[in-house]
Amino acid sequence: MSPIPLSRPVVDDEVKRAVAAVLDSRQYILGPESKAFEAELARYLGVRHAVLTNSGTAALWMAFRALGVKPGDEILVPSHTAFPTIEAVCFAEATPVFVDIDRWYGVDPADAVTKITPRTVGVVPVHMYGQPVDVDGVSALASRFGLWMLEDCCQAIGARWHGRCVGSFGRAAAFSFYPSKNLTVMGDGGLVVSDDDEIAARCRRLRDHGRLNKDVHSEIGFNLRFNDVQAAIGRVGLRSLDAGNDRRRALAARYREALSGLPIELPEERPHARHVYHLYVIRTSKRTELAKFLAGRGIATGIHYPLASHKQPAVEHLPPVSLPTTERAVDEILTLPMSPGHTEAEIDEVARAVREFFGG
Numbered sequence: 117m118s119p120i121p122l123s124r125p126v127v128d129d130e131v132k133r134a135v136a137a138v139l140d141s142r143q144y145i146l147g148p149e150s151k152a153f154e155a156e157l158a159r160y161l162g163v164r165h166a167v168l169t170n171s172g173t174a175a176l177w178m179a180f181r182a183l184g185v186k187p188g189d190e191i192l193v194p195s196h197t198a199f200p201t202i203e204a205v206c207f208a209e210a211t212p213v214f215v216d217i218d219r220w221y222g223v224d225p226a227d228a229v230t231k232i233t234p235r236t237v238g239v240v241p242v243h244m245y246g247q248p249v250d251v252d253g254v255s256a257l258a259s260r261f262g263l264w265m266l267e268d269c270c271q272a273i274g275a276r277w278h279g280r281c282v283g284s285f286g287r288a289a290a291f292s293f294y295p296s297k298n299l300t301v302m303g304d305g306g307l308v309v310s311d312d313d314e315i316a317a318r319c320r321r322l323r324d325h326g327r328l329n330k331d332v333h334s335e336i337g338f339n340l341r342f343n344d345v346q347a348a349i350g351r352v353g354l355r356s357l358d359a360g361n362d363r364r365r366a367l368a369a370r371y372r373e374a375l376s377g378l379p380i381e382l383p384e385e386r387p388h389a390r391h392v393y394h395l396y397v398i399r400t401s402k403r404t405e406l407a408k409f410l411a412g413r414g415i416a417t418g419i420h421y422p423l424a425s426h427k428q429p430a431v432e433h434l435p436p437v438s439l440p441t442t443e444r445a446v447d448e449i450l451t452l453p454m455s456p457g458h459t460e461a462e463i464d465e466v467a468r469a470v471r472e473f474f475g476g
């Protein structure tokens with residue numbers, strides 16, 4: 117069998133035709149395709165405003181700025197996330213305050229409450245691996261302490277909580293369209309969404325040099341604009357996002373059946389959540405050996421993420437913190453291949469190899 121990658125974006129003729137049409141249109145930056153993609157994303161996610169930008173990291177940074185974050189502000193964030201979540205907090209000149217996770221890898225409201233100080237201004241739930249956090253728990257915490265909530269949905273577009281899309285619960289939310297994501301633009305790309313007119317307007321200014329109009333710059337922004345070639349790709353992808361997420365769920369169910377009974381922990385769906393399996397993450401104390409065994413069979417695996425954010429050298433100036441659930445997870449997690457582009461035969465092949473490793 118040929119090697120099995122962790123994810124495989126679908127590049128079909130419809131995508132190629134969409135790209136060619138934009139090249140011919142000669143409108144490349146924040147043009148009609150970007151505007152249409154923003155309108156379609158807002159409709160899909162059930163929010164008033166969608167503001168495209170050039171990465172998920174940029175989206176987080178713009179949202180922090182638009183929320184009025186200033187030096188000295190503390191923001192509650194899970195350590196168990198992609199480091200860009202933390203980086204954006206720091207880039208906005210605020211201080212990340214690390215919070216532990218629950219058994220579904222989402223920020224734990226019970227731990228978050230113990231980390232609140234008079235300087236705390238907001239909380240960033242990260243919907244890890246495509247699974248919503250305990251949105252009710254985090255929202256209740258935010259309203260009790262007067263905090264804003266900024267959802268990091270970079271791994272979870274299309275995931276739902278009580279039937280409603282993630283990204284529609286916080287004051288704002290950030291998404292990423294990186295190639296492995298459930299919705300990609302075949303390159304870097306990002307999005308801020310919000311129901312708040314002011315936040316959206318400020319993000320539109322920030323992504324274009326703080327411009328109020330063509331000649332007047334009302335604040336220091338940056339060039340974080342989006343382009344029409346990638347918007348056209350995203351528009352094609354959005355049309356099949358729900359089908360792609362359904363396929364991920366079907367492949368996850370196939371894994372669950374094929375891997376049952378082994379001494380590994382399989383991902384579980386949180387009550388009230390609709391998981392979209394951006395990543396299929398299992399747990400085992402034999403992670404290193406299993407990854408090596410699978411690599412020998414041409415099967416790619418990953419670790420998301422092997423060094424917890426609170427232990428990264430970049431933030432060693434922050435006070436040390438102990439996060440037992442995060443630290444245990446980091447040592448055991450292993451990501452198996454998963455994307456709508458994988459075949460059933462490939463998933464079966466991975467599962468067979470895992471069974472073989474465990475002698476089952």
Ligand SMILES: Cc1ncc(COP(=O)(O)O)c(C=O)c1O
Nearest residue numbers: 171172173198200201270292294
């Ligand atoms: C949870 C999370 N937050 C933020 C980001 C940053 O997104 P981007 O790579 O588009 O800048 C990512 C991407 O990996 C992510 O997974």
